[in-house]
Amino acid sequence: MALTTANSPSVRASQGTGASAKRRRPRRGPQREGLAGYIFLSPWLIGLMGITAIPMLLSLYLSFTNYDVLSPLGEAEWVGLANYKRMFTSDPSYWRSVTVTVSFALIAVPLKLAAALGVALLLNKAWRGVGLFRGLFYLPSLIGGSVALAIVWVNMFNREGAFNGFLAIFGIEGKPWVNDPSWALETLMVLAIWQFGAPMVIFLAGLKQVPTELYEAASVDGAGRFRQFMSVTLPMLSPVIFFNLVLETINGFQGFTAAFVLSDGTGGPVDSTLMYTLNLYLKGWREYEMGYASAMAWVFLLAIGIITAVFFSTGRFWVHYSDGDDR
Amino acid sequence: MVASTPAASRRRSGLGRGVVRTAILLLILAVVLYPLIWMVGTSFKGQTEIVSNTGVLPGDFTPGNYTDGWNHFDVSFSRFFLNSAMVALLTVIGNAASCLVAAYAFARLRFPLRGFWFAVMIGTLLLPQHVLTIPQYILFKQFGWVGGEWPYIPLLVPQFLATEAFFVFLMVQFMRGIPRELDEAAKIDGASPFGIFRYVMLPLSRPALVTTAIFSFIWTWNEFFRQLVYLSDLSDYTIPVAMTLFIDSTGQSAIGPMFAMSVLSLLPVFLFFVAFQRLLVEGINTSGLKG
Amino acid sequence: MSTEMHPATGNSRRRLLRGIAAVAVALPLTFGAAACGGDDNEGSSTDANKPVELSVFYWGSEKRAELTQTALDAYKAKNPNVSFKITWQANQGYADKLATLAASGDVPDLFATDDNMLADFATRNVTADLNEYKGNKLDLSKFPPSLVEYGTVDGKLVGIAAGENTQGLVYNKTLLTTNALPEPTTGMTWEAFIDWAAQVTTKTKVPGTMDPSADYKAFWVWLRQQGKDLYNGKQFGFTADDVAKWFTLWKGARDKKATPTADIIHEGNVTDISKQLVVTGKAATSFVWANQMPELKKSTKDDLGVVAYPGDPSAQWARAAMYWNVANSSDNKAVAVDVINFLVNDEAAVTALGTDRGLPSNMDLRAKFAETVTDPAMKLSIQVENDLASKFGKAPQVPPKGHSTFRSELVKAAENVQFGRATPEKAAADLIAVVQPKLG
Structure with a gap:
């Protein structure tokens, strides 16, 4: 680690207020920084131009065609806005999947974030064995979406499942949760919340980044634990909370694997777990309507793009960046 | 500590x-x-x-x-573990290196069109993967990457070009949590953007790097669809692809061995996680901020 | 970004996108065409000793992979110039990978499909028409004629049956004998069967039968017994009325407690062998394919029996359990056909492959093979299928494009009725409305 530079007197000297540092900011050539910017950006730019952009644009083009996967790409016929029109006017499964996805994201995302933050706070302090605990809490997220997981989940939440066995202790009669169209989506939500490891790790890493002298200062000022949490932890953690919120929202809306695995790739029972991306997959890969699936994907991008933009625009009111840069 | x-x-x-x-x-x-x-x-x-x-x-x-389960196929499971470990470790290196430099540019440097590129970067996160698989396969085939001697090229090259926008965004968020006074001070000392990157941001980005390493490893370990599409030889298969071979749902299935291998395949990721999360603990607080 | 969102508004934008697509498309086409031209000039069929590498792709289990390897090795021993590049996948992922290969012009020379996919691939000319090889390189004379027919789409011979199966009603023999209940028999009417099942439920507390209202193959047999069929060309061979009657029949069965509850039925509404209710112990009978008997047996300790589906057994037919197909784009079609011919007609190959892909299609070899079988479950399955073979009716056409949509929509419609969310009539009408436009 390059402790030497970070420890150099000038760094320590600069630990004053941001204002004084800004006043001393040298006006050195913006061109030089611009050039450096593009040099640092270049791997990403090459990846964008060479790998990401072409397939994206191709899928955009295909969304205006009747591309069917099995016929050559060159034979796909231009159909104008027909795919988009169909989505909004004559495909009932489309709106079913929108409803399923929105209710999933609205409930599962906040609960998952709350679970992740709660457990991260419990596991933040260093004590003997904390690493093992972190690992154990992360374990469910390690499984990914395997056939084994599907079998496990069905056996937890079907009529004879462990969850109903647990309810029976309290004399409650359960339901065939995972096989019941009224409850299958809820079992999917439970699965998503259960796999809270990823945002938990990000919260943990974020907590590590909070400079400890801020707590010491707050403590000297007589702030209790709750005050410290509200006035130090939350603001300092806000960039990471923001990141988790944005990414888990995107993930929530994109949720494919769990729905695919749990419903045996059908979105059943009776479309109750037909997530948007699962519907898109079935259209593109099972019915070979890739043109239509591409149109669904671009409408998705637009919708989630708007939601993300809203997050970014509200972010400036509650996300605290230590770099003092308002974007 | x-x-x-x-x-x-x-x-x-x-x-x-x-x-x-x-x-x-x-x-x-x-x-x-x-x-x-x-x-x-x-x-x-x-x-x-x-x-x-x-x-x-x-x-x-x-x-x-x-x-x-271990010896269920012509190729033993140890081979699938090695293949998966190799792909996952190279992905970790690629993601960590390429996303870090891109994130530094977005988080700290001012250059023309920065806002635009940032929006594009977020945009690439939003398109569902399933409509990109075929266009990407066709593209990679033209590059001559598909079905070559070493079939992992199409799985790995993108990881070295920061195409996983998730990690770029993650690192940007972490870097923006690092006080700007540090780079300002280094600038006064005459450090170039490269020097700041090397001596200020790199050491302070450890939590972000560790997080990236953990996620890259685990997600690659579990990733199925791309590995399925690009790998065609049993001896090249990775764990997720091999795992599906146990279950031919309308014919023969070996569910018990599949469960056994599922349990075993959790072990390396679990150990990877427990080992790496230590580095989270030793994050920013010991890296010189307090002097 | 916003301009990218509305590409159709500007002509130039559209031209740009088409340009990108054109570049992406043109390159492989030129290279591909050049490669094809070169090979064709060599004339792969004229020089019998020219080294040929065939790519082979199919789905299955490790055991199938072993058996197939043995059979292909036998071919290689006789034709040393031919080598194989074999890829196999479980059925999870097989269709996805095959579609990706097809999209990029990389269809394997020799690949497998089933009647769920065949029309999709055939109508897009992914599969070669093998009619020109029939009678010379490809000997189908020992096949039951209906099995050859069941590989023909729009007059083209696109799939060669790798094996034969037919519908089979599998029941838990142990459960019935310990409770002194009669076993179901071939030819009993649906009504009699449902009454029998209700009796089983009362006596054993295990629901008498799986409710097959979501099962296209049971519905198909039932339709044929009513003098109708699932398809008539590119149309349905039935009306919403028929579907409603079918759903009502099973609603009656559920009311009589002949079947389990809707959530349990849902567990059985999958193709997975290990989830069939007869092996999970949640019903006394399941509607499956007769050749799946031996595999079902591996998941239960109880003895199993198998008969035809209820109703007139002549409504059943010799179905191709899966097909071998040759890629239309293959440079080595003749060699691929020769390999298929070997796999279905060579005694050593047929013996090696066994009943893994269904009963051998070649009737002579099937009889020879049946004598050598020792596994009791396998023996029973062959015996029942052979008994039925004498009663088989004419094979239906291969299901048209859109069949897979029909299958999944039938499950939804039936479950809507089972969970009490729709009347049989409403569910039937919705089903027809959704699937009809997709047929063709």
């Missing part, structure tokens, strides 16, 4: 609080881990028991699932 730094007042009442905290954690843990314990139990059940016995414990203890 962390244990030594919190205010002394908070440590004094620590013992009672520690017991309560541990009790709460153990309770949550029991619920969270039950499905996994069930999974381990099932990995010791025989074929007829798996479909009929829904309890945790096997009635007829069948450790043979592990040996059967």
Whole structure:
């Protein structure tokens, strides 16, 4: 680690207020920084131009065609806005999947974030064995979406499942949760919340980044634990909370694997777990309507793009960046 | 370290609080881990028991699932573990390096069109992967990457070009949490953007790098669709692709061995995680901020 | 970004996108065409000793992979110039990978499909028409004629049956004998069967039968018994009325407690063998394919029996369990056909492959093979299928494009009725409305 530079007197000297540092900011050539910017950006730019952009644009083009996967790409016929029109006017499964996805994201995302933050706070302090605990809490997220997981989940939440066995202790009669169209989506939500490891790790890493002298200062000022949490932890953690919120929202809306695995790739029972991306997959890969699936994907991008933009625009009111840069 | 730094007042009442905290954690843990314990139990059940016995414990203890699973295919599972480990480790390196430099540019440097490129970067996160698979396959085939001597090229090259926008965004968020006074001071000392990157941002980005490493590894370890599409030879298969071979749902299935291998495949990722999360603990607080 | 969102508004934008697509498309086409031209000039069929590498792709289990390897090795021993590049996948992922290969012009020379996919691939000319090889390189004279027919789409011979199967009603023999209940028989009417099942439920507390209202193959047999069929060309061979009657029949069965509850039925509404209710112990009978008997047996300790589906057994037919197909784009079609011919007609190959892909299609070899079988479950399955073979009716056409949509929509419609969310009539009408436009 390059402790030497970070420890150099000038760094320590600069630990004053941001204002004084800004006043001393040298006006050195913006061109030089611009050039450096593009040099640092270049791997990403090459990846964008060479790998990401072409397939994206191709899928955009295909969304205006009747591309069917099995016929050559060159034979796909231009159909104008027909795919988009169909989505909004004559495909009932489309709106079913929108409803399923929105209710999933609205409930599962906040609960998952709350679970992740709660457990991260419990596991933040260093004590003997904390690493093992972190690992154990992360374990469910390690499984990914395997056939084994599907079998496990069905056996937890079907009529004879462990969850109903647990309810029976309290004399409650359960339901065939995972096989019941009224409850299958809820079992999917439970699965998503259960796999809270990823945002938990990000919260943990974020907590590590909070400079400890801020707590010491707050403590000297007589702030209790709750005050410290509200006035130090939350603001300092806000960039990471923001990141988790944005990414888990995107993930929530994109949720494919769990729905695919749990419903045996059908979105059943009776479309109750037909997530948007699962519907898109079935259209593109099972019915070979890739043109239509591409149109669904671009409408998705637009919708989630708007939601993300809203997050970014509200972010400036509650996300605290230590770099003092308002974007 | 962390244990030594919190205010002394908070440590004094620590013992009672520690017991309560541990009790709460153990309770949550029991619920969270039950499905996994069930999974381990099932990995010791025989074929007829798996479909009929829904309890945790096997009635007829069948450790043979592990040996059967390991040697179930012409190629032994050790090969799939090695393939997966290689792909995952190279992905970790690629993502960590390429996303870090891109994130530095977005987080700290001012250059024309920065806002535009940032929006594009976020935009690439939003398109569902399933409509990109075929266009990407066709593109990579033109590059001559598909079906070559070393079939992992199409899986790995993108990882070295920061195409995983998730990690770029993650690192941007972390870097923006680092006080700008540090780079300003380095600038006054005459450091170039490269110097700042090397001596200020790189050492301070450890939590972000560790997080990236953990996620890259785990997600690659579990990733199925791309590996399925690009790998065609049994001896090149990775764990997720090999795992599906146990189940031919309309024909023969080996569910017990599949469970056994699922349990085994969790071990490396679990150990990777436990090893790397230590580095999280030794994050920013020891890296010189306090002098 | 916003301009990218509305590409159709500007002509130039559209031209740009088409340009990108054109570049992406043109390159492989030129290279591909050049490669093809070169090979064709060599004339792979004229020089019998020219080294040929065939790519082979199919789905299955490790055991199938072994058996197939053995059979292909036998071919290689006789034709040393031919080598194979074999890829196999489980059925999870097989269709996805095959579609990706097809999209990029990389269809394997020799690949497998089933009647769920065949029309999709055939109508897009992914599969070669093998009619020109029939009678010379490809000997189908020992096949039951209906099995050859069941590989023909729009007059083209696109799939060669790798094996034969037919519908089979599998029941838990142990459960019935211990409770002194009669076993179901071939030819009993649906009504009699449902009454029998209700009796089983009362006596054993295990529901007498799986409710097959979501099962296209059971519905298909039932339709044929009513003098109708699932398809008539590119149309349905039935009306919403028929579907409603079918759903009502099973609603009656559920009311009589002949079947399990809707959530349990849902568990059985999958193709997975290990989830069939007869092996999970949640019903006494399941509607499956007769050749799946031996595999079902591996998941249960109880003895199993198998008969035809209820009703007139002549409504059943010799169905191709799966097909071998040759890629239309293959440079080595003749060699691929020769390999298929070997796999279905060579005694050593047929013996090696066994009943893994269904009963051998070649009737002479099937009879020879049947004598050598020792596994009791396998023996029973062959015996029942052979008994039925004498009663088989004419094979239906291969299901048209859109069949897979029909299958999944039938499950939804039936479950809507089972969970009490729709009347049989409403569910039937919705089903027809959704699937009709997709047929063709």
